[in-house]
Amino acid sequence: xxxxxxxxxxxxxxxxxxxxxxxxxxxxxxxxxxxxxxxxxxxxxxxxxxxxxxxxxxxxxxxxxxxxxxxxxxxxxxxxxxxxxxxxxxxxxxxxxxxxxxxxxxxxxxxxxxxxxxxxxxxxxxxxxxxxxxxxxxxxxxxxxxxxxxxxxxxxxxxxxxxxxxxxxxxxxxxxxxxxxxxxxxxxxxxxxxxxxxxxxxxxxxxxxxxxxxxxxxxxxxxxxxxxxxxxxxxxxxxxxxxxxxxxxxxxxxxxxxxxxxxxxxxxxxxxxxxxxxxxxxxxxxxxxxxxxxxxxxxxxxx
Numbered sequence: 001x002x003x004x005x006x007x008x009x010x011x012x013x014x015x016x017x018x019x020x021x022x023x024x025x026x027x028x029x030x031x032x033x034x035x036x037x038x039x040x041x042x043x044x045x046x047x048x049x050x051x052x053x054x055x056x057x058x059x060x061x062x063x064x065x066x067x068x069x070x071x072x073x074x075x076x077x078x079x080x081x082x083x084x085x086x087x088x089x090x091x092x093x094x095x096x097x098x099x100x101x102x103x104x105x106x107x108x109x110x111x112x113x114x115x116x117x118x119x120x121x122x123x124x125x126x127x128x129x130x131x132x133x134x135x136x137x138x139x140x141x142x143x144x145x146x147x148x149x150x151x152x153x154x155x156x157x158x159x160x161x162x163x164x165x166x167x168x169x170x171x172x173x174x175x176x177x178x179x180x181x182x183x184x185x186x187x188x189x190x191x192x193x194x195x196x197x198x199x200x201x202x203x204x205x206x207x208x209x210x211x212x213x214x215x216x217x218x219x220x221x222x223x224x225x226x227x228x229x230x231x232x233x234x235x236x237x238x239x240x241x242x243x244x245x246x247x248x249x250x251x252x253x254x255x256x257x258x259x260x261x262x263x264x265x266x267x268x269x270x271x272x273x274x275x276x277x278x279x280x281x282x283x284x285x286x287x288x289x290x291x292x293x294x295x296x297x298x299x300x301x302x303x
Contacts (some may be wrong), residue, residue, distance in 0.1 A: 020117065027113035028106060036061065040069055041095070041103050042080060045166050046209075047158040050093045058208070078102055100165075107170040138237050143207050147239070147245065152200040152212070159209045160200075160227055161186045167229065172266050178290040189216055189226065199250050200227065203239055210234045213243040213252050215259075223251050225261040228270065240273045248277065252303055259303060265295040274299050 002010075008151050039059060041291050044050045070093065073079040078099035080176070084090035095103065118126050155287075164182045168174045194217070203211035211230040213224050227249055230240055251259050261279065263270060264287070279299040287294040 008192065022119060024110060024113055031106060031109065032104065035263075036065075037069055037072075038106055040066070041073070041078065041099065041106070042166075044073075044093055045095050045100065045103050046162050047094075047155075049155065049158055050249050051090060052093065055093075065185055071153075073099070098212065103166070103170050107166075110169070137233065141233070146207070148204045149201050149242065150204065152202050156200075156202050156212070157186060157190055157208060159202075160212050160229070163209075163231070164227070164229060167232075172291065172294075174290045174294065181290075186227070189214065192216075197223075197254060199247070201243060201246055203234065203243060204230075205228070205234060211239060211243065213247050215247050217256075218260075220255075221257045223254070223256040223259050225259055226260070235269065240270070241276075244273055246274065246278050248301075257303065258300060260298055260300045261298050263299065264290075265297060271297075271299075277301065 011028065025035055028035060036059075040055055040061070042053055043058060052063075052066055052070060055061065056063055057264075061069075070079065074081070076098075077096055079093050080096050081091045081093055084092060096131055118129070121129065161182055164186075165179045168178060168182075189198070189200070192198075197217035198215055200214040201212065202209050212227045213225070213229075214227040220222055228240075228247075230242065230243075233285075248259065257275055258281075260282075264276070265271075279301045282300050283296050283298040285296045285298075287296040290296075
C-alpha cells in the first residue's frame with residue numbers, strides 16, 4: 001500500500017512528465033497538425049488495408065471528427081481511397097507517397113525535439129534517465145498488457161511491410177530503394193509460403209500487432225531468419241528473445257542445420273540478440289544505395 005508521500009511523489013513525476021510531453025507535442029503542433037491527426041496518419045501508415053471504422057475503433061475517435069480528418073488528408077494528397085475487390089461497401093485508406101514523406105517528416109521533427117531536450121543533460125544523466133524510463137515503461141506494461149504470439153494471417157502482410165518501411169526510415173533513415181526491397185522480399189515470401197517448411201509469427205499487445213519474425217526455407221538443410229521487428233514500446237522487455245527462441249525451435253523441429261540472417265551494422269540491439277543466441281557474423285556488404293554508410297551483414301548459426 002502506497003503512503004501519502006509516495007503518492008505525492010508519483011503525482012509530482014506525472015506533472016514533470018506531462019510538461020515534457022507538452023514540449024515534445026509542441027513540435028508537432030507547430031507543423032499545423034493536431035496530435036490526433038498525427039496519430040491517425042501513423043495508424044494509416046501501418047497497413048495498406050486501413051478503413052475509417054478500424055481507425056475509429058483503434059483510436060477511439062468520434063466518427064464525424066474522423067470523417068473531417070480523412071477529408072483533410074485527401075484534400076492535401078496525403079491519402080487515397082481504393083475499393084475492396086471483395087466487398088464494394090469497403091473503401092480502403094492508404095498513404096500516398098506524399099503521405100509517407102509527411103509522416104517521416106513529422107517523425108524527424110519529433111525525434112530532433114526529443115534529442116534537444118535530453119542534450120541539456122550530461123551523458124551520464126542521459127543514460128540514467130533513459131534506463132529509468134525504460135524500467136518504468138516495462139514494469140507498468142507487464143502489469144497491464146495482454147501479450148500473445150500467433151501465426152500470421154493475410155491481413156498481417158501489409159503490417160509487416162509498412163512497419164519495416166516506417167521504422168527503418170524513422171530510426172535508420174534508409175532510402176526508397178530499401179522500401180522497394182521490403183515490398184519484394186515480403187511478397188515473395190508470402191507467394192512461396194509453405195507451413196511445413198516456413199513460419200511467420202506475429203507478436204500482439206492488447207490485440208494489436210506489435211512485432212514479427214519469420215523463417216523461410218532456402219534448401220532442405222538451410223533456413224533464413226527474416227522480418228524480425230518489434231515496435232519501439234515492446235523492446236527491452238524480453239519479447240525479442242521469445243520470438244527468436246520460437247523461430248529457432250521451429251528450425252530444429254524441421255531439421256534445418258544452418259540458419260542465416262541479414263541485418264545492418266546500425267541494428268545494435270538486434271545484433272546483440274543474435275549474438276546471445278549463438279549467431280556469428282560471416283560477411284559484410286556495402287549497401288550505400290540504402291543510405292549513407294549502410295553496411296549489410298550476414299550472420300549464421302549451426303543448430
